Amino acid sequence: MTEIDPHAPVKRPEFRNINAFKDLPSYRLPSAGWVSILHRISGAVMFLLLPFVIWMFDTSVSSEISFMKFKSAFNVGLLGVPGVIWKLLALALIWAYLHHLIAGLRHLWMDARHAVSKEFGRSSALVTLTLGSVLTLVLALKLFGLY
């Protein structure tokens, strides 16, 4: 039974035609929403860095000399850009790949098991975000030679 209560709290705002600058900063996205938008952003990042990926593939497999060049790009630098910047670029790829892969596996799991409950969406989203961040951190420490 639904009864109209004059003292009911104010209705939650409904968002239509979302303005990126006015509405998004105050919009509290649920964890599954974060996974979803980061899935897109990570995909777009990898799309834009695709030439860098193929450059790495090219220099690392073509010859021993190019392999050295590949390694020195990250340790010394390349094209006047210091190695640290190339490492950060590689780290961006590492995060993007990990998040995209884990979020994709979450999608496949939901498709296969019809796991579409709100609670599963929330918990699996938190697992995705945590696992992606932790693995990125572990590899970042390795990349910057902390272990």
Next chain:
Amino acid sequence: MAVNYGSKRVVVGAHYGLRDWLAQRVTAVLMALFTFLVLGQLFVSKGPISYYTWSGIFAAQWMKVLTFTMILALLYHVWVGMRDIWMDYVKPVGLRLSLQVFSLVWLVSCAGWAIQVLWRL
């Protein structure tokens, strides 16, 4: 295929939704398996990863043809994904078409480069 003639013809939509949805998932599974295959080969190799360990992985003929297929899978997967992004966020038709053409040129060029690298190994 949708019926495109007679009284039962479908007059709306392009009906490639399911095909792309499924292709997105099939290519994703293939690429995920391929990732684990490459990582697995790195783990069974001994010592620090040398040039010969790394390039040796891709030099085997079966790996070469498999990597070739993965490049094509990536091409399709990224095309579906980028087209989704452009369709969702870019409404002006001219700009959207330009971005879609840019994506195709970008992807096919990258795929060509990757295949060239692979095949001279």
